[in-house]
Amino acid sequence: APELSAQQVNPTESAVQEEQLMRALQSGEAVSGRITIPDARAGDLIKPDNKGWADTHGGTVKTVNVAAIIGMLVLLIGFYMYRGRIRIDSGPSGRTIQRFNAVERFAHWLLAATFIILALTGLNLLIGRAIILPIVGESAFGTLSGWGKIAHNYLAWPFMAALVVVFIAWVLQNIPDKTDIEWIKKGGGLFTKGIHPPAKKFNAGQKVIFWSVIIGGAALSFTGVMLLFPEIAGTSAQWQFYQVIHAIVAGIMTAIIIAHIYIGSVGMEGAFDAMGSGQVDVNWAKEHHSLWVDEKLAREGRAAPSSGGGAPQPAE
Amino acid sequence: MLVKRKQGEAARGRLASMAAGIATKTIDRRSFLRNSGLAVGGLAALGTIKAGMTRQAEAGPTDHSRPIELRKNICTHCSVGCTVIGEVQDGVWVGQEPAWDSPINRGTHCAKGASVRELVHGDRRLKYPMKKVGGQWQRISWDQAIDEIGDKMLEIRERSGADAAYLLGSAKFSNEGAYLFRKFAAFWGTNNVDHQARICHSTTVAGVANTWGYGAMTNSYNDIRNSKTIIFMGSNAAEAHPVSMQHILTGKEEQRANVIVFDPRFTRTAAHATDFVRIRPGTDIPVIWGIMWHIFENGWEDQEFIAQRVWGMDQIREEVAKWTPDEVERVTGVPEAQLRRVAEKFAKERPSTFIWCMGGTQHTVGTANVRAYCNLLLATGNVGAMGTGANIFRGHCNVQGATDFGLDIGNLPCYYGLAEGAWRHWSRVWDVPYEYFVDRFDAVPAKGGRDPRSPEQNMNVPGIPSTRWFDATTIDAEEVDQRDNIKAMIVFGHGGNTVPRMADAREGMNALDLLVVADPHPTTFAALHERTDNTYLLPVCTQFECSGSRTASNRSVQWGEKIVDPIFESDNDYAVMYRLAEKLGFAEEMFKPYEMVQGKFSQEPTPESILREINRGGWSVGYTGQSPERLKAHMANQDKFDLVTLRAPADADEVGGDFYGLPWPCWGTAEFRHPGTHILYNPNVPVKDGGGAFRPRFGLERDGETLLAEGSFPPESEIEDGYPQFTMGVLKRLGWDEDLTVQERAVISRIGEFDEEKIDAVSWSLDLSGGIQRVAIEHGCVPYGNGKARAVAWNLPDPIPVHREPIYSPRPDLVADFPTREDGRQFRMPNIGHTIQQSVVDRGLHESFPIVLTSGRLVEYEGGGEETRSNPWLAELQQDMFVEINTRDAESRGIADGGWVWVNGPEGNRARVKALVTERVASGTAFMPFHFAGWFQGEDQRGNYPEGTDPIVLGESVNVVTTYGYDPVTGMHEGKVTLCQIEAA
Amino acid sequence: MARMKFLCDADRCIECQACVTACKNEHEVPWGINRRRVVTINDGLPGERSVSMACMHCDDAPCAAVCPVDCFYTTEDAVVLHSKDTCIGCGYCFYACPFGAPQYPRVGNFGTRGKMDKCTYCSGGPEADMSQAEYVKYGSNRLAEGKLPLCAEMCSTKALLAGDGDIIADIYRERVVTRGYGSGAWGWRSAYGETISV
Ligand SMILES: Nc1nc2c(c(=O)[nH]1)N[C@H]1C(S)=C(S)[C@@H](COP(=O)(O)OP(=O)(O)OC[C@H]3O[C@@H](n4cnc5c(=O)[nH]c(N)nc54)[C@H](O)[C@@H]3O)O[C@H]1N2
Ligand SMILES: Nc1nc2c(c(=O)[nH]1)N[C@H]1C(S)=C(S)[C@@H](COP(=O)(O)OP(=O)(O)OC[C@H]3O[C@@H](n4cnc5c(=O)[nH]c(N)nc54)[C@H](O)[C@@H]3O)O[C@H]1N2
Ligand code: HEM
Ligand code: HEM
Ligand code: SF4
Ligand code: SF4
Ligand code: SF4
Numbered sequence A: 001a002p003e004l005s006a007q008q009v010n011p012t013e014s015a016v017q018e019e020q021l022m023r024a025l026q027s028g029e030a031v032s033g034r035i036t037i038p039d040a041r042a043g044d045l046i047k048p049d050n051k052g053w054a055d056t057h058g059g060t061v062k063t064v065n066v067a068a069i070i071g072m073l074v075l076l077i078g079f080y081m082y083r084g085r086i087r088i089d090s091g092p093s094g095r096t097i098q099r100f101n102a103v104e105r106f107a108h109w110l111l112a113a114t115f116i117i118l119a120l121t122g123l124n125l126l127i128g129r130a131i132i133l134p135i136v137g138e139s140a141f142g143t144l145s146g147w148g149k150i151a152h153n154y155l156a157w158p159f160m161a162a163l164v165v166v167f168i169a170w171v172l173q174n175i176p177d178k179t180d181i182e183w184i185k186k187g188g189g190l191f192t193k194g195i196h197p198p199a200k201k202f203n204a205g206q207k208v209i210f211w212s213v214i215i216g217g218a219a220l221s222f223t224g225v226m227l228l229f230p231e232i233a234g235t236s237a238q239w240q241f242y243q244v245i246h247a248i249v250a251g252i253m254t255a256i257i258i259a260h261i262y263i264g265s266v267g268m269e270g271a272f273d274a275m276g277s278g279q280v281d282v283n284w285a286k287e288h289h290s291l292w293v294d295e296k297l298a299r300e301g302r303a304a305p306s307s308g309g310g311a312p313q314p315a316e
Numbered sequence B: 001m002l003v004k005r006k007q008g009e010a011a012r013g014r015l016a017s018m019a020a021g022i023a024t025k026t027i028d029r030r031s032f033l034r035n036s037g038l039a040v041g042g043l044a045a046l047g048t049i050k051a052g053m054t055r056q057a058e059a060g061p062t063d064h065s066r067p068i069e070l071r072k073n074i075c076t077h078c079s080v081g082c083t084v085i086g087e088v089q090d091g092v093w094v095g096q097e098p099a100w101d102s103p104i105n106r107g108t109h110c111a112k113g114a115s116v117r118e119l120v121h122g123d124r125r126l127k128y129p130m131k132k133v134g135g136q137w138q139r140i141s142w143d144q145a146i147d148e149i150g151d152k153m154l155e156i157r158e159r160s161g162a163d164a165a166y167l168l169g170s171a172k173f174s175n176e177g178a179y180l181f182r183k184f185a186a187f188w189g190t191n192n193v194d195h196q197a198r199i200c201h202s203t204t205v206a207g208v209a210n211t212w213g214y215g216a217m218t219n220s221y222n223d224i225r226n227s228k229t230i231i232f233m234g235s236n237a238a239e240a241h242p243v244s245m246q247h248i249l250t251g252k253e254e255q256r257a258n259v260i261v262f263d264p265r266f267t268r269t270a271a272h273a274t275d276f277v278r279i280r281p282g283t284d285i286p287v288i289w290g291i292m293w294h295i296f297e298n299g300w301e302d303q304e305f306i307a308q309r310v311w312g313m314d315q316i317r318e319e320v321a322k323w324t325p326d327e328v329e330r331v332t333g334v335p336e337a338q339l340r341r342v343a344e345k346f347a348k349e350r351p352s353t354f355i356w357c358m359g360g361t362q363h364t365v366g367t368a369n370v371r372a373y374c375n376l377l378l379a380t381g382n383v384g385a386m387g388t389g390a391n392i393f394r395g396h397c398n399v400q401g402a403t404d405f406g407l408d409i410g411n412l413p414c415y416y417g418l419a420e421g422a423w424r425h426w427s428r429v430w431d432v433p434y435e436y437f438v439d440r441f442d443a444v445p446a447k448g449g450r451d452p453r454s455p456e457q458n459m460n461v462p463g464i465p466s467t468r469w470f471d472a473t474t475i476d477a478e479e480v481d482q483r484d485n486i487k488a489m490i491v492f493g494h495g496g497n498t499v500p501r502m503a504d505a506r507e508g509m510n511a512l513d514l515l516v517v518a519d520p521h522p523t524t525f526a527a528l529h530e531r532t533d534n535t536y537l538l539p540v541c542t543q544f545e546c547s548g549s550r551t552a553s554n555r556s557v558q559w560g561e562k563i564v565d566p567i568f569e570s571d572n573d574y575a576v577m578y579r580l581a582e583k584l585g586f587a588e589e590m591f592k593p594y595e596m597v598q599g600k601f602s603q604e605p606t607p608e609s610i611l612r613e614i615n616r617g618g619w620s621v622g623y624t625g626q627s628p629e630r631l632k633a634h635m636a637n638q639d640k641f642d643l644v645t646l647r648a649p650a651d652a653d654e655v656g657g658d659f660y661g662l663p664w665p666c667w668g669t670a671e672f673r674h675p676g677t678h679i680l681y682n683p684n685v686p687v688k689d690g691g692g693a694f695r696p697r698f699g700l701e702r703d704g705e706t707l708l709a710e711g712s713f714p715p716e717s718e719i720e721d722g723y724p725q726f727t728m729g730v731l732k733r734l735g736w737d738e739d740l741t742v743q744e745r746a747v748i749s750r751i752g753e754f755d756e757e758k759i760d761a762v763s764w765s766l767d768l769s770g771g772i773q774r775v776a777i778e779h780g781c782v783p784y785g786n787g788k789a790r791a792v793a794w795n796l797p798d799p800i801p802v803h804r805e806p807i808y809s810p811r812p813d814l815v816a817d818f819p820t821r822e823d824g825r826q827f828r829m830p831n832i833g834h835t836i837q838q839s840v841v842d843r844g845l846h847e848s849f850p851i852v853l854t855s856g857r858l859v860e861y862e863g864g865g866e867e868t869r870s871n872p873w874l875a876e877l878q879q880d881m882f883v884e885i886n887t888r889d890a891e892s893r894g895i896a897d898g899g900w901v902w903v904n905g906p907e908g909n910r911a912r913v914k915a916l917v918t919e920r921v922a923s924g925t926a927f928m929p930f931h932f933a934g935w936f937q938g939e940d941q942r943g944n945y946p947e948g949t950d951p952i953v954l955g956e957s958v959n960v961v962t963t964y965g966y967d968p969v970t971g972m973h974e975g976k977v978t979l980c981q982i983e984a985a
Numbered sequence C: 001m002a003r004m005k006f007l008c009d010a011d012r013c014i015e016c017q018a019c020v021t022a023c024k025n026e027h028e029v030p031w032g033i034n035r036r037r038v039v040t041i042n043d044g045l046p047g048e049r050s051v052s053m054a055c056m057h058c059d060d061a062p063c064a065a066v067c068p069v070d071c072f073y074t075t076e077d078a079v080v081l082h083s084k085d086t087c088i089g090c091g092y093c094f095y096a097c098p099f100g101a102p103q104y105p106r107v108g109n110f111g112t113r114g115k116m117d118k119c120t121y122c123s124g125g126p127e128a129d130m131s132q133a134e135y136v137k138y139g140s141n142r143l144a145e146g147k148l149p150l151c152a153e154m155c156s157t158k159a160l161l162a163g164d165g166d167i168i169a170d171i172y173r174e175r176v177v178t179r180g181y182g183s184g185a186w187g188w189r190s191a192y193g194e195t196i197s198v
C-alpha cells in the first residue's frame, strides 16, 4: 500500500504552462511525445530547428554555391584576359604519344558527364526557381525539375562507379612529391609565358583537381546516399546535416571543376587531346610533363626527341 | 507566386468573421455540391458481387447540378448520442457535416463519430447470408438461411425446450428493435434474452433502482456545466464519452469546478482533473466509506436532505465508522490527507456530481459499489437538483433504451418485472391472451434437488445472464435450472470477445447445436470456434441504414433517419426478426399491431408503429409521451433547445417548453405534452415541468419508520408531504377521480375487469388511458409517489455495501478479512466464486501472478471492436493490441516499449501483445484494452473469417486472460480486476 | 483580410482523434498520410497534455522557402497551399517544417516519396474551386463553400480552433481569463512569430 500512495499525483500542480513551453522552444529542442500511429517521427510536435535548417538552406548554402561559381567564372575570365590561351610554346610537333588509354578515358568521360548533369540538376534544385522558373514558367519547370531529380538520383550511381575507377587508375601518379613544390613555386608557369616547371604525369595543379574530385566526390557520394535513404541517415537533424554538407561541397567542387574544364579545353592548347584521342603532342607533353615524357620514352627505349626532329611515327 | 482563382468571393467576406470551435449559429452554412463520389452501383449490381469482392471507392465525375440531401441520424457508437449529419447524393453517403444544432454535441464528435460514414462504405461488412458447410463459409440466400435456422430452432425447441435457445440482443438496436426483440423472446417463450447492459451497467441499474427508483443517469452531460465539484469514479470519459468532456471542461472553466478522478490509472481524463487519486483496483467501497468517514466526522453531511428524503443513513454511518483513515489506506492505498480534501470539496463546494462507469460496475461487488456511490450522494444531498446527481455515463449508443425495453433476463419492457401482473399488462398492450404466453414457456423438471416449475412459474424466473451462456452450454445438465442446457445461440449485434473467460466461451461455441450471428460484421462469434456446420451469418445493416429512435445516456430519445439504404444484401433488424418470427410461426400474433410495409427483401414493420405501441404500454417509465411526431419535431428543431437547461422556450414552434429528446419520464399521452424530465427526482420544479421525487417502491414503512418523503415535495403539489403511488383507489380517496374523463374511466374499468376491488388497484403504471397520471400531475403530484431513497436496500445480498476482495486478489491478507460471498446459485446457475477465491489464496497465485490486470477502453475503438477495427480511418490509429505496464515492472522483466510480451492469466490462458511502457499505470498494475480479437493465444485467426470480412486490425483479446467472478445481483462479470504475469516474448 | 490560423487549446484537447478522422473523412485521405495528428507529451505524468497538430500555415513559410520548385503559394486568407503538379517529392519541405506537416505517400527511399500532401486548411489547391480535379488531388474545398476546416469544426471539446487569427486569439484569451491559466498557444511562435498575450 505505501507504494501506491507514493505514486499519488496532482495533475494540475505542474501542468504544462505557457512559459514552460516557450522555454522548451527557445532552446531549439523539439517538443516530442507519444503518438499512436507507428511513425516515430510524427511524435515530434514542434521542431523549431527545422526553421534553422530552412534558413541555412536558403542562406549560407545558396550563398556558398553562388559565390563559388560566380567567383570562379570571374577569376577565369580575368585569367583569360590576362594570359589568353596557353599555347604550346614550341608549337605542335606533329608527333604524339599515348597519355590515357581507353579505359581511363571512358572513366573520365563517364565521371565528367555524370558530374555535369548532377551539378546542373543539383544546382537547379538550389537556384533553379530563381533563374529558370521565371523563364520557362511553373509547369515546365516542375516537369524539368522532376526529371532533373530523377536524373540526379540515378546518375549518382554511375558517377560513383566512375569515381572508383578513376581513383584506382590514377591514385599512384597523384601522390604528392618534391617536384610539386618547385611547380607550385613557379605558379605552374601558368602566369608567365615560356616558363615550364618540370612535372611528372600529373602536375601539382592536376593533383589538386584529382584530390578534390576524389575527396569531394566521396563526400558527395556519402552524403548523397544518406539523402537518398533517410532511414539510414537517422533523425531529420542528421539528414539536414548531410544535406548542408552535400550542397556546400557540391558548390565548391563545381567551382573547382569549372576551372578544370577551362584549362582542359579552351584554356590550354593541346590539353584536350589527352582525354580526346588519348594521344598528346610530344611538344605539349615536354612542356607540361617533362619528367613524365622522359620517363615514358626511356621506358619505351626511345630518346627524348628534340623538338622538330623527324623521329618515326608510331606504327598505326 | 501563384494567385489562386477565387470563386467563393461571397463566402470570403463572411470568413473574416468566422471562427470554428465556437457556436457560430449565425453563419449561413449554405448547402453546396460535393465533389466526392463513391460509386455504389445500385442494389441490383450489389447482389451479384462475388465472395471476396469489395466495392472500390471511386471518385466519379461530379455533377454540381444535382442536389445534396442532408439526413440526421445519431452516432451508433457510444451513449453520448451525438447527432450525425450525412450528406447524400444519388443514394450515396458522400460526406459528413457538423450537426451544430444538437445541444448534445454542437457539431462535434470523437474519432468514432467523425468516421461513421465509413461504416456504410462497408468494405469489410458481411455482404450476404452465409453458412458454414464442412468448415467452409458458403454464400446462401436469405430464404434458405431463414428456413434452415427456423427448422433448427424448432427442432431444438422440440428436443430441449424453448429455454435451450439463447437470444442475445443488442444495445445497438433502436428502441423499436430492442423492444421487438424482447417481445420476440416472449413469443418464443423464454427469459433467456439479454444484451450488453449485463456486462456494462447491470449493476448500476440494480443498485440505483434499489436506491431511489429508476436505473438511469439522473441528470445529463449538459447539466454537469452547473457542477462545482465533479467526481469521476472508474470513468475515463475522455476516451469513452469524449463529447461529454466538452460540457465538463467548459463547466470546469466557467465554474472553476473541482474535477476529481479516482482511478487505478492516470487516464486522459485524469490529465484534465484538478485532483487525481490512484486507488487499488476493486476497492471502491472502502474509498467511498473513507470519504464519508471524513464527512460524518466533520458534520459535513446534509442533515435536512437526509431527514426529508433518505431512509437508513444511520446504519450506513455505523459501517462507515469502521473505515478509519488508516484502515482505508491499508486497503485502498489512498492516504488520509487526500481523501479528506476530496471529502470536504465534495460536501461543501456544491452542487456536486458523482460520475461512475465501468471501473465501478464490472466487479463481483458491482451492485454494492453503486449503492455506496448513491450513499455518498444522499449523505451530501446531491441528488435531484441542477449540477448534482448520479451521472452514470452509459455505454453503447442505445444501451439505455435496450435496458428500458427489458432486453433483459429479468424484465418485460419498461421495467415491468417478471410477474403475472406485468405479463397481463403487456398481453393487453400486445392484444394477445395472457394464456398464449403460458403456453409458450417450458415446464422445468425437478433437477439437482430443486423444485420443478410449471410454465407459468417458469415465465417469472429470470433467465441466464449473457456472462454465463457458455457455462450453461457445457455444464452438467443437472446443474442448469431449466429444461436443458443452452443448445442454440442467436446473437443479434453482440461481440464474442467481450465476456471474460473466452477460452471457455470457445468450448461453449463448439458445443452448440446452432449458432446464428445477425450483425453487420461477422464478429468473434464467427471466427473463434472450431465449428464446421450449423453456423449462420446474417448481414444486418447498421442504424444508419434504417430509422428508429434511440435513448441517449441522459434519457433523451432521438429519432434517427435512414441515411442510405442497407448496403449489399444486408437488411434491417426489424425485417430479420419478422422473417424469423414468420418461420417460427408467431409472426401473425406478434406483428399484428404494426403497420407493415414492403422492405428490401420482405415485409417489415415500420418503426413508427412499433414506437406507437411502446407509447401505449410504457407507462411505468414515462415512455408514453414520446410519439414519433414529437421526436421528429425535436430533431428538426434542435436549435431551439438551451445548451444547459436542454429546454426549448415556451413559445417555440412544435417543441415549446419541451426538454430535448423528451427524456423519460415523459408522462401521459403525447397530447398531454409533458415536457420530459431533464433531472430525475427533482422536487424544485413542478412535475408538469419535469419535477419529481424519489420513487417509493418498497412499501410504505420499514422498522417503524416511514419510507415516504417528509416535508419535501415539488412546487404546486396539492399533497404537501410524501405519498404512495397513485392508483384508482388513491384518486377516489382524494376525490380526484372526478377529473377522469369518461373514456379514461372506461379503460380503467376494463383493466380492472369491472371488479370494484380490482379497479381500485389499477395503478398509474397499468392504466392504459394515462388518466391516472394526467390527474395526478394536474394536481402537482408525481404519479409513482413521493418517497425516500433507501440508504439500506434490505432486499439485496449486502443491504449495506461491504468491501469484498476480488476473486483473484493480490492481497491474501485482505481476503481473510474481506472474503467474497459464499457460493450460491443465481440465475439458474451455480456461482462458485468463494471456492475459487479460496483456491487462489491456497495456491498462492498472487506470487506467481503478481500484477493486477485491469481492462477498458481506447477512444478509437468500440466494444469488441469488429466494426471499428474494420474502419481504416480508425484502424490506422491503433494498429496493435498492447498492455500498459509500468516502467519499473518493465525494466525488471527486461521488457522494452513496443516489444512483444506474453500476458499470462492465472487460469492458464495467455495473450501475445505489445508492451506500452508507461507511468499511466502504477507499478504492480497493468491495463489492456478490450477491443481486439482475431488472435487467440498467439495464433492469428484471420483465416477463420469469411473472405473479405476480416477486420483490418486483429489482436489478442484481453478476455482470454480475464477470469471467473460474478455479481450475485445481476450476474455481472469481474472485468476490472484479475491477476497476471507478464514476460518478454 | 482574414488571416487564418489554428490554435489547439491543450487544456482542452483530450486526444480523442476526432480531428484526425474528420480530416480523413472529409478528404478521403489514404492510409499512411496524416494531415493532422495528435501528440501527447508527458504521457502518464502530471502535466500530460495532448496537442493536435497539422500544417500551421506559417508566416514566411519555411517549406515554401526551401521548395526547389517553388510550388507553394499563399492564399488571400494566408493559407499555405502547394501544387501537386509541380511538386517533385524531394522532401525538403518536410525537413524545413517545424511541425512535421508535409506527408508523402511513400516514405522515402531512393527519392520515391511521391507528391507531397499536407493539410490544405480545407481549401483545396490550385485547380478550380470545388472541381473534381481539385477534390482528387487535395480534397474538398470547404473555404470556398463558406465553411471552415472540418477538423476544428468537429473537435469534441472545441479545443481546436480555426478561423481568423484575431478571433481565435480572443476566444483563447477569454478562456484563459475564465479558467485562470493558459495552456500555451502551441506552435504560434514558430509559425506566426508571436504568442498570445493575456
Ligand atoms: N471509445 C469508446 N467509447 C466507449 C466505448 C468503447 O468501447 N469505446 N464503450 C461504451 C461503453 S459500452 C461503456 S460501458 C463506456 C465505458 O466507459 P468507461 O467505464 O469510462 O471506460 P473503461 O475504460 O472501461 O473504464 C473506466 C476506468 O475504470 C478504471 N478502473 C479499473 N478498475 C477500477 C476499479 O476497481 N475502480 C475504479 N474506480 N476504477 C477502475 C480503469 O482504469 C478505467 O480508466 O464507454 C462507452 N464509450
Ligand atoms: N475485459 C473487459 N470486457 C468488457 C468490458 C471491459 O471494460 N473489459 N466492457 C464490457 C462492456 S461495458 C460492454 S458494453 C461490452 C461491449 O461489447 P459488445 O457489445 O459485444 O461489443 P461490440 O463489438 O460493439 O458489439 C456490438 C455489435 O453490434 C453490431 N451492430 C452494430 N449495429 C447494429 C445493428 O443495428 N443491428 C445489429 N443487429 N447489430 C449491430 C456490431 O457490428 C457489433 O458486432 O463489452 C464488455 N466487455
Ligand atoms: C567537359 C569538360 C571536361 C574536359 C574538357 C576535361 C578535360 C580533361 C583533360 C584534357 C584531362 C587531361 C589532362 C591531362 O592530360 O592530364 C582531364 C583530366 C581529368 N579530369 Fe577532366 N575534363 C572535363 C570534365 C571533368 C569533370 C566534370 C571531372 C570530374 C568531376 C573531371 C575530372 C578529371 C580528372 C580527375 C582528371 C585527371 C587529373 C587532371 O588531369 O587534372 N574532368 N580532363
Ligand atoms: C554522388 C552521388 C550523389 C548523390 C547520391 C546525390 C544525391 C542527392 C540527393 C538525394 C539530393 C536531394 C535532392 C533530390 O532528392 O534530388 C541532392 C541534392 C543536390 N545535389 Fe547531389 N548527389 C550526388 C552527387 C552530386 C554531385 C556530384 C553534385 C554536383 C556538384 C551534386 C549536387 C547537388 C546539389 C547542388 C543538390 C541540391 C542541394 C540543395 O538544393 O540544397 N550532387 N543530391
Ligand atoms: S462515440 Fe460517442 S462521443 Fe463519439 S461521436 Fe459517437 S456518440 Fe459522440
Ligand atoms: S506548418 Fe510546415 S508546411 Fe505548413 S506552412 Fe508552416 S512550414 Fe509550411
Ligand atoms: S516535396 Fe514538393 S512541395 Fe515539398 S519541397 Fe519538394 S517539391 Fe516542394
Ligand code: SF4
Residues within 6 Å of the ligand: C022, C023, C024, C026, C027, C035, C036, C054, C118, C119, C120, C121, C122, C123, C149, C150, C151, C152
Ligand atoms: S484543415 Fe482540413 S485538411 Fe487541414 S487538417 Fe483540418 S480537416 Fe485536414
Ligand code: SF4
Residues within 6 Å of the ligand: C008, C012, C013, C014, C015, C016, C017, C018, C019, C020, C038, C050, C051, C052, C154, C155, C156, C157, C158, C159, C160
Ligand atoms: S478533436 Fe479536439 S480534443 Fe480531440 S484530439 Fe483533436 S484537438 Fe484534441
Ligand SMILES: [Mo]
Residues within 6 Å of the ligand: B196, B199, B200, B201, B394, B395, B396
Ligand atoms: Mo458498456
